[in-house]
Amino acid sequence: MIRAFIFDLDGVLTDTSEFHYLAWKRLADEEGIPFTREDNEALRGVSRHESLRLLLKGRTLPPAQFEEWAERKNRYYLELINQISPRNLLPGAVEFLQALQKAGLKRAIASSSKNARLVVERLNLLPWVDVLVDGTMVDRSKPAPDLFLKAAELLGEHPEACVVVEDAEAGIEAARAAGMRVIGIGPYERVGKADLVISGLNALGPEEILRRLERNA
Template identity: 50%
Template sequence: MKEKIKGFIFDLDGVLTSTSEYHYLAWKKIAEELGIPFDRRKNESLKGVSRRESLIILLGGKKLDNSTFEELLVRKNLYYLDYIKGITPGSLLPGALDILNSIKEWGGKSAVASVSKNTDEVLKKLEIKDKFDVVLDGYSVKKTKPEPDQFLLASRLLSIVPECCVVFEDSAAGIEAAKRAQMFSIGIGDSETLNNADLVYDRLDKIEFNMMLNKLEKS
């Protein structure tokens, strides 16, 4: 089995920590400034989507000139960065540190692959950057999830073939990207939303590491 799965690739938000509330508040502030209705239900459509694509969705067809569009992207990020100032190692989701330690003890390699362009900053605040062999953020590839580009890049940088990698994701777009990359996939969250994953767990702390590997090997 150890010859099968060697690489472990994690999304950041919703898997290792939860900054979704900060993203929601930042987008809500932008929407209010534009006079666009925006609530938590609409915010769900932005999950796992890049900042640029999120703004397009939020605008809902509303046309803006390029300079205004780019300025809004910068402004949203400034709002978000202000909100995340309070992130600490205590902001890690239950089970995150345990599974990262289990991977190291087992001899595997780990990567973060997130659409967030603030991935490095968040990892530093969580004090877990040294747990990863590879860190990829929203600047790493042009095509984001559900395209497999970021996961395939992680595979190359880990020097592990895609078929020997497993992805941990909380979004349907991320699970689809893992499938397109020919990788195993672990959904973290709602089983209905993530029904395309090989395995689904409510949270990382529900995972028993060796049992998970056994189940994936048999899937």
Template identity: 45%
Template sequence: MNKIKACLFDLDGVLVDTAKYHFLAWKKLANELNIEFSEEDNEKLKGISRMASLEILLSLGNMELSNEMKLKFAEKKNNWYVEYISKLTPNDILPGVKEFLTLLKCHDIKIALGSASKNSMLILNKLNLVNYFDAIIDGNKITKAKPNPEVFLKCAEELNISPKHCVVFEDAEAGIEAAINAGMYSIGIGSPSILKKANFVVDNLSYMNLEKLSLLK
């Protein structure tokens, strides 16, 4: 077994279900711009940066905007999103998260957050999860969006652990690609048909244990 020394977690869809709030905020912006936007379209925005998401939304409406207007609309969307997530409580933590993080802590396995979200500290504080993490790398500390491996490589660097001893937990295809590009193991959270490049896939973290980590070879 290639001993796993660190577990790196995406935030949205892995630790907490904020995808619904992203959808509501993007849908509100799409309505304002008279662009048709469905939950299926929202899938394309998972795991990528705010500006990259806005580009996809605009392309759905064949719309061109100046950089100044793009920044204005991205900020507008984020303000709506922050309004929604400000109401989060520890009850919004996804199944198995606290139990698995506690298990990792007990066995001296390092824990990091690797997320494109610029609101990760707000969310982690609302969920009372901050103290579980040895490193937090988010959208405020990176310049390249997944599938670029920058976010996960920075996690490994801050933890001082080789990428080959890290495993990434992701619910998005771009995130699994980023883990592979970083030379790390990956475990998908969600649908095996979407996350087929992951080492394996589970429904949520309540299905995770140390035995499953030991399957990564």
């Protein structure tokens, strides 16, 4: 029986992907590395360091320079998200969290981003979640299951009692590895390995989602 929902942040509750793209693009342009929106899709749901490795496309950097590039990208991203506010929430996000709270279901946000708390605070989402797990709290990022397992631990629930809401292939792999069911938000080509695919949190209510998950179990 599902007793908790664990949400990815970017692409599920809000959309900061454009900010990430612009920050990576600025870094890439400064360093003369070709970087397109298509390249950016491969970075969806993975950590900053892994994203930089993908951007480098096999090129290697000395450790100190690698860290400087990663921190520079983060600085550009932080400059951009200073403007984020509740108006950047995706349709249905708060209403869905409120419906879960009313139904007595636990709620967590689990994001690879080390800036997740800042974003969640600016979105005014903290009142609607029980637990927030970010990239500073685990050793391994998605597709490893650590983020979701940490969220379940803090919620006091077994993995099989949790369902993850994700928009990235790496996140769906992580949920599967954690032994959790998973809802995919986005195009089927990207999230088709989920137990249930929906267009957004405004598509179905929690009760209908739970019914469909149980039917598909």
